[in-house]
Amino acid sequence: MTQQPRYLEDTYCFSIESEVVARGSDEHGEWIALKDNIFYPQGGGQPADIGWVNDIAVKVRRHASGLVALYPEQALEFVKNEILRAKVSPAERLRNSALHTAGHFLNFALYPYGWKGIAGHHFPGESRVEFSPIGPDALAVDALPLREIEEEMAARLREGAEVKAWREGETRITLIENTEPILCGGTHLANINQIADLTIKSAKFKKGTLRISYDAMYRD
Numbered sequence: 001m002t003q004q005p006r007y008l009e010d011t012y013c014f015s016i017e018s019e020v021v022a023r024g025s026d027e028h029g030e031w032i033a034l035k036d037n038i039f040y041p042q043g044g045g046q047p048a049d050i051g052w053v054n055d056i057a058v059k060v061r062r063h064a065s066g067l068v069a070l071y072p073e074q075a076l077e078f079v080k081n082e083i084l085r086a087k088v089s090p091a092e093r094l095r096n097s098a099l100h101t102a103g104h105f106l107n108f109a110l111y112p113y114g115w116k117g118i119a120g121h122h123f124p125g126e127s128r129v130e131f132s133p134i135g136p137d138a139l140a141v142d143a144l145p146l147r148e149i150e151e152e153m154a155a156r157l158r159e160g161a162e163v164k165a166w167r168e169g170e171t172r173i174t175l176i177e178n179t180e181p182i183l184c185g186g187t188h189l190a191n192i193n194q195i196a197d198l199t200i201k202s203a204k205f206k207k208g209t210l211r212i213s214y215d216a217m218y219r220d
C-alpha cells in the first residue's frame with residue numbers, strides 16, 4: 001500500500017484519521033508510516049512539522065524507503081488495521097508555510113534589480129534567499145533600495161495573488177499568480193495576502209552570491 005502525501009494537497013489539513021501502512025525501527029528508534037500522511041518531513045529548506053499520533057508526540061523524518069516516518073516519543077500501542085488520529089501543530093505549519101511562500105515571493109521581487117533566486121532556507125529566525133546575478137546589469141548590493149523593495153512587496157502582498165500547486169508526473173510545480181512556475185515540494189499558503197510583516201533583515205554579497213535574510217509571519 002502506498003502513502004498519500006496529504007500535506008502536498010492541503011497546507012491547512014491539520015488532522016486526519018488513518019491506518020498504518022508500514023512500521024520498523026532504525027537508528028532513530030521505532031517508526032510508523034500512516035497511509036494518509038499530513039506531516040511535512042524536513043527538506044527543501046523547510047523544517048519538519050510538530051505533531052502527534054493518538055496524542056503522543058512524534059518526530060517526523062523522511063525514511064530511507066521514501067516514506068514519511070513518524071517516531072513516537074513514547075510507546076504507541078495499536079492493533080492491525082486500527083485507525084489512528086494524527087495531528088499537526090497549526091501555528092508552526094502556518095509560520096513555516098508563510099516563510100516558505102515569502103521566500104519564493106522574494107525571488108521574484110529582486111528580479112527587476114537583476115537578481116534571480118537560486119537557493120532558499122526558510123527556518124524561523126534564520127530565513128534567507130540566495131541570488132545569482134542574471135547578467136552584468138545586476139544592481140550592486142549597496143545600491144539596492146531595500147526599504148523601497150520592502151514597501152513594494154508589502155503592497156503586492158496586500159493586493160494578494162493565488163498560490164497554486166500541481167503535479168506533472170513525479171514533479172510538483174508551484175505557481176504564485178503573475179510570476180513564474182517553481183519546482184518545489186514544500187507547503188505554501190493559498191494566497192500571498194496571508195503573509196504578514198515581510199521584512200528584509202540584511203543583504204550581503206560574497207563570492208558572487210547575494211544573500212538576503214528576511215522574516216515573515218502568517219496573517220491570522
Ligand SMILES: [Zn+2]
Pocket residue numbers: 100101104174184185186187188
Ligand atoms: Zn516552495
